[in-house]
Amino acid sequence: MSSFDFAPMPNAEGFFGSYGGQIIPPELKAIMDDIDRAYREIKDTEAYRSELLELYKYYVGRPSPLYYAKRLTEHCGGAKIFLKREDLNHTGAHKINHCLGEALLAKYMGKTKVLAETGAGQHGVALATACSLVGIECEIHMGQVDIEKEHPNVTKMKILGCKVVPVTRGTATLKDAVDSAFEEYLKDPVNFFYAIGSVVGPHPFPMMVRDFQSIIGEEARAQFLEQTGELPNYITACVGGGSNAMGLFTAFLNDESVNIVGVEPAGKGLDTQEHSATLTLGAPSELHGMKCYVLQTEDGEPMPVHSIASGLDYPGVGPQHSYLKDIERVDYTSITDQECLDAFMTLSRKEGIIPALESSHAVAYAMKLAPTLPADQTILVNLSGRGDKDADYVADKLGL
């Protein structure tokens, strides 16, 4: 076994090193263990696997293309930039990959309602979509601030037949939406299914969501080898909770030659209180049922966080990312709101691809890295979603 062998993660208790686990009351632990059991029972059955794989192919449109961004590369100079086009999935982001898996699991388990939080609304739309397809009730909790910013996604959720619950407490953003959805879930955890929107929360969610998202890296690795004959020198993705990043990174963790970089939101600057760079500036603690890096205030409360990208402003992060940081397999860096906006506009105007503000963080990092590398090097960026939801907001902000 090489030092880069990551296959058996997490352990049976849901730990990635010392991170993860189930920091929840015993009644809830029994329910999480049920979900874990059900998932392990069905995940490799022919019926579940073929249903999911067929949906990925004929409903989502997988495999998503791997695209060489020639004009962006010429603009930046240096290394070649490739984009894994998760923005082209049905519903416009990577979130549909795990939502279909979770909705099918909820249905197999005989649950009556699927609940979740959403930040940018991508997870909400993807889950509402998966629930209409599978035929199960769906309820999404969303911060009032995000509702106003991401209104096209709110409308879509309503059209899809989902109940949208506005959350006005706290900063009225993602963490508050998680708290609110979780309270609703606790009213009947036996019949409800909390479909967590990232690789966060108590075990088995960080593992399950990663498994569903791993298709991104599996496809990208094979496509990259086919198109270039080699593996990429760098791979990168934005990190909110960390699902699209784990989806890309998992297939490459054992490839020692591949440098892996996760990109967090530096918001208005790491020297301000208005960022969400959890792995860069946080410390190991507990949040939402798991042990992970957390941004905290001096009295130990989760810090009110900020990012221009609603899907990235979370004060915690997936336990596997916390582990990968500590063992230094993945480097974590950050990109400011302004750099993100610049990348949003540059990709739109150089390639005709309008990226989500979340994904623009990874694009911005690639744009900074490329000119520092020789032209024979390559960077693979996970373009986790498209920017339709952000278009009006950016146009207003830039006075377009």
Ligand SMILES: Cc1ncc(COP(=O)(O)O)c(C=O)c1O
């Ligand atoms: C397009 C897109 N990318 C990335 C994210 C961040 O989530 P994660 O870090 O789990 O991939 C979101 C969250 O809403 C999103 O909508």
